[in-house]
Amino acid sequence: MTENTADTAPDLDRLRAGAPPRNHDARTIAALTANPGCARRGVLDAAGVDKDAVARHLGFGTPFGQSQFALARGNAFEAQVKADGCAELLTLLRDRLGLAVAEVFYDDLAVEDGESREARHARTRRLLARALDSAEGTLFDHPMLRLDIAGHPAYLEPDVIAFQLGGRFHVVEIKSFAVVDGQAEPEQVAAAARQAAVYVLALRRLVAELGHDPARVAHEIFLVCPEDFSNRPSATPVDVRPQLAVLERQLARLTRVRDILADLPPDLSFALDEGLGDAVRAVGARYAPECVSGCEMAYFCRDEARACGATGVLGRGVRDDLGGVDTVGAALALARGTAEPPAELAETAALLRTAARLRREALGGAA
Secondary structure (H helix, E strand, O other): OOOOOOOOHHHHHHHOOOOOOOOOOHHHHHHHOOOOOOHHHHHHHHHOOOHHHHHHHOOOOOOOOOOHHHHHHHHHHHHHHHHHHHHHHHHHHHHHOOOOOOOOOEEEOOOOOOOOHHHHHHHHHHHHHHHHHHOOOOEEEOOOEEEEEOOEEEEEOOOEEEEEEOOEEEEEEEOOOOEEOOEOOHHHHHHHHHHHHHHHHHHHHHHHHOOOOHHHEOOEEEEEEEEOOOOOEEEEEEEOHHHHHHHHHHHHHOOOHHHHHHOOOOOOOOOOOOOHHHHHHOOOOOOOHHHHHOOOOHHHHHHHHHHHOEHHHHOHHHHHHOOOOOEHHHHHHHHHOOOOOOHHHHHHHHHHHHHHHHHHHHHHHHO
8 A cells, every 4th residue: 555655755854955856767776676675775765865966975885887988878768669650669569579569659758848747747647548449549658757766756757668568568578688699698688578578567467457457568668779799779678577576575575664753753854964973864775785786875885883892794695594683793692692692583693603613613613
């Protein structure tokens, strides 16, 4: 159930200290779900705070995201595929994938002059409702989708096409990384699948809101990439069911922003001033090394975690195995028997003492 965000909106506006909110995209949502227990990222993203600006102000800025060259190349390839009403894309779908695409209706949902995100989303709803009821509409370019993130609506502005065939919608994801001899870099394909899964989920929820079966949005997406060392596009079907399952599970586990806000100082804000460091530290983080590849705040959080000896610095697996033991010092004290564990950590303490004994015996035998 979607949380009513009217009561949290003033608090989230205050956290931004007057700055306009930054909108989510599929990349940030996919990264957010990788660490659903992090209250700090949950609050910063729900409020639309510019995490890159915050990190730089704190002295932990780092190049993040795609290079300008990669963005320009991606935009040029996308424009090529979509030119003349997606003529090249339609050729791919018909000739390379053998799809029976007959008469085509093309709707460009790109932003109009002065149009708000809400108005653009409403326009998307109207056109998709028409297509669902009458099967009229084949290609929908740049639909404005919306997805609930920790009780707060995030508007998605994807460079994506909803393609209707036989009464079902398919997401078409256009990427500029190359497919060479039928193979692409696995990590890039996995990242594209995670992002496409965000679009599929958002589109399914919109279809459900319109009173139709969400299964009318297929779990099979079409990935379009340059072929070999040319700009000639290729199209490949990709099943994103595994990514959808992870996404839905992680989004459901995200801590509600309202609950986090209730425990924060009522005057807290992330204004870019001398009090920013204390403001950020007032919201608990859940750092793990994997954060470096997906969050602009990772280097600040890593420095903080190292300073307090947090177990997350050693990796998410170590932290999870030590469930409830938050610092390396506490773990060592339990292993040495110099600290009395609470009842809920008795089993963990026994395992740590056993591991310490085995280590001593192994080192003694080696000596």
